[in-house]
Amino acid sequence: MRVLRLLFASAVLTSIVLFGPVxxxxxxxxxxxxxxxATSFSxxxxxxxxxxxxxxxxxxxxxxxxxxxxMPGRVHERLEQFYxxxxxxxxxxxRQTDRGLTVSIFGTLYEGIDLDVxxxxxxxxxxxxxxxxxxIELGPDRVPGxxxxxxxxxxxxxxxxxxxxxxxxxxxxxxxxxxxxxxxxIAGARRQTATSAIGHGLGVxxxxxxxxxxxxxxxxxxxxxxxxxSLKTYDARxxxxxxxxxxxxQATLVTSDLASNTSTTWSDPVPVDxxxxxxxVYDYYFKRHGRRGLDNNNIPIASIVHPVRxxxxxxxxxxxxxxxxxxxFYCCDGVMVFGEGLPPNIVLLPERQSWNFLAGGLDVIxxxxxxxxxxxxxxxxxxxEPGALNEAFSDIMGTSVEFFYQPAGTxxxxxxxxxxxxxxxxxxxxxxxxxxxxxxPDHYSKRFTGREDDGGVHINSTIVSHAFYLAxxxxxxxTSGLSVQGVGxxxxxxxxxxxxxxxxxxxxxxxxxxxxxxxxxxxxxxxFGAGSAPERAVTQAxxxxxxx
Amino acid sequence: MKREIWNVECAIRNSPCQIPHSTFLIxxxxxxxxxxxxxxxxxxxxxxxxxxxxxRSDNTxxxxxxxxxxxxxxxxxxxxDEKRGVLVDGGLMLRLAGHFGVGFALSFLTDDSDATVxxxxxxxxxxSRLRSIEGTTAMTRRETAGHIQAVYIVPGPRLDVILSGGxxxxxxxQTLVTDxxxxxxxPFDTATFTGTHSAESTSKTATGFNIGGDVTWKLSRTVxxxxxxxxxxxxxxxNATNNPALDVDVGGIQVGGGIRFAF
Numbered sequence: 001m002r003v004l005r006l007l008f009a010s011a012v013l014t015s016i017v018l019f020g021p022v023x024x025x026x027x028x029x030x031x032x033x034x035x036x037x038a039t040s041f042s043x044x045x046x047x048x049x050x051x052x053x054x055x056x057x058x059x060x061x062x063x064x065x066x067x068x069x070x071m072p073g074r075v076h077e078r079l080e081q082f083y084x085x086x087x088x089x090x091x092x093x094x095r096q097t098d099r100g101l102t103v104s105i106f107g108t109l110y111e112g113i114d115l116d117v118x119x120x121x122x123x124x125x126x127x128x129x130x131x132x133x134x135x136i137e138l139g140p141d142r143v144p145g146x147x148x149x150x151x152x153x154x155x156x157x158x159x160x161x162x163x164x165x166x167x168x169x170x171x172x173x174x175x176x177x178x179x180x181x182x183x184x185x186i187a188g189a190r191r192q193t194a195t196s197a198i199g200h201g202l203g204v205x206x207x208x209x210x211x212x213x214x215x216x217x218x219x220x221x222x223x224x225x226x227x228x229x230s231l232k233t234y235d236a237r238x239x240x241x242x243x244x245x246x247x248x249x250q251a252t253l254v255t256s257d258l259a260s261n262t263s264t265t266w267s268d269p270v271p272v273d274x275x276x277x278x279x280x281v282y283d284y285y286f287k288r289h290g291r292r293g294l295d296n297n298n299i300p301i302a303s304i305v306h307p308v309r310x311x312x313x314x315x316x317x318x319x320x321x322x323x324x325x326x327x328x329f330y331c332c333d334g335v336m337v338f339g340e341g342l343p344p345n346i347v348l349l350p351e352r353q354s355w356n357f358l359a360g361g362l363d364v365i366x367x368x369x370x371x372x373x374x375x376x377x378x379x380x381x382x383x384x385e386p387g388a389l390n391e392a393f394s395d396i397m398g399t400s401v402e403f404f405y406q407p408a409g410t411x412x413x414x415x416x417x418x419x420x421x422x423x424x425x426x427x428x429x430x431x432x433x434x435x436x437x438x439x440x441p442d443h444y445s446k447r448f449t450g451r452e453d454d455g456g457v458h459i460n461s462t463i464v465s466h467a468f469y470l471a472x473x474x475x476x477x478x479t480s481g482l483s484v485q486g487v488g489x490x491x492x493x494x495x496x497x498x499x500x501x502x503x504x505x506x507x508x509x510x511x512x513x514x515x516x517x518x519x520x521x522x523x524x525x526x527x528f529g530a531g532s533a534p535e536r537a538v539t540q541a542x543x544x545x546x547x548x
Numbered sequence: 549m550k551r552e553i554w555n556v557e558c559a560i561r562n563s564p565c566q567i568p569h570s571t572f573l574i575x576x577x578x579x580x581x582x583x584x585x586x587x588x589x590x591x592x593x594x595x596x597x598x599x600x601x602x603x604r605s606d607n608t609x610x611x612x613x614x615x616x617x618x619x620x621x622x623x624x625x626x627x628x629d630e631k632r633g634v635l636v637d638g639g640l641m642l643r644l645a646g647h648f649g650v651g652f653a654l655s656f657l658t659d660d661s662d663a664t665v666x667x668x669x670x671x672x673x674x675x676s677r678l679r680s681i682e683g684t685t686a687m688t689r690r691e692t693a694g695h696i697q698a699v700y701i702v703p704g705p706r707l708d709v710i711l712s713g714g715x716x717x718x719x720x721x722q723t724l725v726t727d728x729x730x731x732x733x734x735p736f737d738t739a740t741f742t743g744t745h746s747a748e749s750t751s752k753t754a755t756g757f758n759i760g761g762d763v764t765w766k767l768s769r770t771v772x773x774x775x776x777x778x779x780x781x782x783x784x785x786x787n788a789t790n791n792p793a794l795d796v797d798v799g800g801i802q803v804g805g806g807i808r809f810a811f
Contacts, residue, residue: 198618198619198672199619200619200675208675209674209675210618210619210671210672210673210674210675212672212673226672226673226734226736227734228734264619276673279673280673283673283735286734286735287735
């Protein structure tokens, strides 16, 4: 068997694949960030008054108010922090009310801001800076927005934020609005590795499945017209430049770019799985949680398959291999790209794993789409602990989707707590039941504190997802030795609802693990009552993984 | 008792002769009316009847077929009981010699009934996940039958009795369900019956038999009123889109009354 020796030492590659380096210390949050975690009557009264005052003073603006789909009568209000009309990055509050009475408030607010919010540089000048830095020309729709960025020293900077898609993935550039200096870059962490008609075809693993497509001029295209939102799967046919241009808003994908077939029996397994599984994930969220798509308002979802050709593997850079071959990612605004995998006779060192088409992993697709859900709900920031929570929630929901459709087991097309095990063999990408099996931490004391992987967002996610596993299945944490009485696999739905509620309704964007603990416990109380088995399981699980 | 002269003596003496009821009926009627020889000059040669009535039967139409839906077979069943229909009947009989003659009757049956329809509709997103639907649909049945008859005529001064039997030729026009319609919406885990697609199928001519009797109460020499009872039966084969060949029973017990003419 031929072995492709990729340069895993490459900082770029290690930052974008699902594995990552370990070591170093987690960056501390700004000391001027104030965490809001109010569930007691006295705290709620204090924060209610403060929030109302800040709303009056235009320091908080309501971003969204939604009715609770799980508990009638409850309403979730999400507020974003502003300073003199400029958004404060990471400052937001989620307030839950029950028939007008506040039940919980979680969030992060930044204090002591004193800035002149008039930018010196124009938007065009900022675009020039970003284009020079990224090497990517931004389309007219990619307009940088003004934000106040808290920095690591406790200060604040007026910046423009621009999102650019490069071969390293999507990047957020924060450019000083006065000097033009790039003060922070956040690599995209939201990645993982006419007429209605029904078609079918074999998926990546050879299983026959139906796909909801449409018929246009005698050809069947991967456009789902049965589900409420537009779900389309595009076949890039290896044209990476086209994919990049689309992701950067410089080109649009049209009907002729849709994956297509001349009969209802589809011959290419990749669009079959991508298209079917995106639909499955949408259905899971609707049936289990009453959610209508990523934004709960049926935003269209576009999936892109075959961004590269396997035949081009040996001429591709490590960056391209790392992102478009052995990865899948949620880009933005409902767009997902599925990696091509590696040819069957190629394995990736050092794990000697084979990588099939990423579209063949139901949990992979569940993971990626959940990034979209997070984007439109909590908006968890994509670095450090909030970023790890973001990744963990994607793994949790990806696994939940798998259990929703597949029988429990350890073989192909069976549900388990390993992410990507159907397409990355052997072993998968992350193991929620035993994170250490793949070198990931199962306890807060083992967390990665370096800067790589955006502060270990993928690495540290297993601390959170392992807690989810323990809360369901029970068991003993290998590091702490503490045992958890889980709710049991038969009651999996309880824990899925607790985490869904916590991460989409109550979680603030800049949450730490400790806040996530409080939020999930609150969610368990909301749904099942204080002292209930789910609340006990959640609490024990967090304690077992060292998050208090 | 001299059993060889059973007919007259038993009838006159009202004694137990142990003869079949049908024979007794025929003979009683024969004895109660003038013999054909004595009434030969008045006996008509042509009898015409027009009847309205009903047909009772235990006929059913049971369809079981499949149509492709969402890449799988959707099994469909439709069952209709054709218990009673409205009958119009006309007959012409010729007395050939003595009591014997030939006849031909034509009957038309109309039967409108509801069929119970059940179906299992495959899910659009998943294989082997069927959704049950159920409803009713109107079915119409039109039987046209020609009855060729050998007849035995027992004329009387006020009452004519005609017994008949022979082959029958049936043609059946029957509404058959060929598909179902349903409503569904996301997430498509259930479906609701909304109706059927149906087609009228006409059978080839089916051969059966008929046997019956007709009684006429004469109002005048040529006009009377009467009643008829006939049992006719055949099996017809229907074909319709999506359906396999379907064998159904036609005919039944036909009871009617109407006007009579005799010439």
